[in-house]
Amino acid sequence: MSKPADTDLAAYSGFATNLDGKAMAALLRAEVAKDVAALQLRQTKPGLAVALVGDDPASQVYVKGKVRACQEVGIASTMLTLPATTTQAELLAQVDAWNADPAIDGILVQLPLPGHIAARAVIDRIDPAKDVDGFHPLNLGLLAAGRPGLVACTPAGILKMLSIYGGAHGWTPAGKRAAVLGRSITVGRPMALLLTNADATVTTCHSRTPDLAGRVAEADLVIAAAGSRHLIQGGWVKRGAVVIDVGIHRNPDGTLSGDVDYAAARLRAAAISPVPGGVGPMTIAQLMRNCTDAAARRRGISLV
Numbered sequence: 001m002s003k004p005a006d007t008d009l010a011a012y013s014g015f016a017t018n019l020d021g022k023a024m025a026a027l028l029r030a031e032v033a034k035d036v037a038a039l040q041l042r043q044t045k046p047g048l049a050v051a052l053v054g055d056d057p058a059s060q061v062y063v064k065g066k067v068r069a070c071q072e073v074g075i076a077s078t079m080l081t082l083p084a085t086t087t088q089a090e091l092l093a094q095v096d097a098w099n100a101d102p103a104i105d106g107i108l109v110q111l112p113l114p115g116h117i118a119a120r121a122v123i124d125r126i127d128p129a130k131d132v133d134g135f136h137p138l139n140l141g142l143l144a145a146g147r148p149g150l151v152a153c154t155p156a157g158i159l160k161m162l163s164i165y166g167g168a169h170g171w172t173p174a175g176k177r178a179a180v181l182g183r184s185i186t187v188g189r190p191m192a193l194l195l196t197n198a199d200a201t202v203t204t205c206h207s208r209t210p211d212l213a214g215r216v217a218e219a220d221l222v223i224a225a226a227g228s229r230h231l232i233q234g235g236w237v238k239r240g241a242v243v244i245d246v247g248i249h250r251n252p253d254g255t256l257s258g259d260v261d262y263a264a265a266r267l268r269a270a271a272i273s274p275v276p277g278g279v280g281p282m283t284i285a286q287l288m289r290n291c292t293d294a295a296a297r298r299r300g301i302s303l304v
């Protein structure tokens with residue numbers, strides 16, 4: 001297909017609405033804090049247990065952010081740092097202990113794990129009712145069946161961003177053509193299922209998809225989670241599309257970029273999420289939401 005150049009003024013549709021994930025995450029955290037307070041009135045408090053194995057610096061930053069968010073909304077957090085030499089059996093024993101602990105409502109084992117530990121075995125061991133990451137096959141199956149369960153934080157947070165934007169701009173995923181780039185269990189796959197459940201017509205793209213530019217160009221909604229810096233050029237984006245950038249890439253100068261060429265794409269999109277300050281903060285806020293929902297469900301309390 002012929003692609004308009006990023007500099008083509010005829011392609012210009014104005015500047016996109018910036019989907020401010022920091023501001024949206026603050027709204028979501030405030031909502032969660034209210035629910036945590038409601039649970040506390042009933043003499044109960046949600047508890048999140050986090051295990052970090054090894055000393056991956058990016059994982060350390062993510063885990064710290066999660067613990068800080070717990071403090072902010074009033075969730076009790078238990079943070080366990082284990083050496084990289086921890087065996088799979090030792091980690092599974094820790095998961096078993098948290099599964100059996102009534103004060104723990106959410107269990108999160110930070111990925112990636114050292115090579116000698118099978119992430120799948122660890123994910124499968126977590127009690128699905130405490131699986132606040134939403135990676136357990138039971139929760140993924142419930143999502144595929146369109147039934148309530150715990151949904152992975154990044155895609156669930158993105159759906160919330162879309163709903164906040166949609167509420168303000170009269171926009172909904174229903175009836176829209178969506179292109180989801182990436183099919184991982186953590187982002188792309190659950191994202192495609194969530195959008196299907198929200199009545200979008202979804203194309204899941206991956207590393208073997210031919211004519212990616214064509215798939216993006218026909219989409220009213222683009223979710224970029226391919227993990228490839230600036231893979232999506234501005235000229236690919238359909239005029240008036242909503243673009244969500246999940247990618248995180250550290251540049252040599254220390255700044256962060258996403259999967260989308262933001263500066264060019266914002267000239268054509270109706271709305272676009274920045275990197276940083278877009279999906280990242282929403283992911284952590286959604287973890288707080290999942291943990292609080294898990295706590296309420298496990299105790300048979302309705303939060304509505």
Ligand code: NAD
Nearest residue numbers: 182183184187205206207225226227246247248279280283
């Ligand atoms: P992953 O490596 O597990 O999966 C990447 C997916 O992209 C795969 O399904 C692959 O088939 C697909 N892909 C690769 N090249 C492609 C191409 N050229 N075209 C289309 N698809 C292609 O990664 P992931 O865990 O899903 O994460 C994706 C990105 O999102 C990474 O940059 C990651 O750092 C970021 N991420 C951000 C957050 C957040 O909170 N902001 C959370 C999770 C992941």
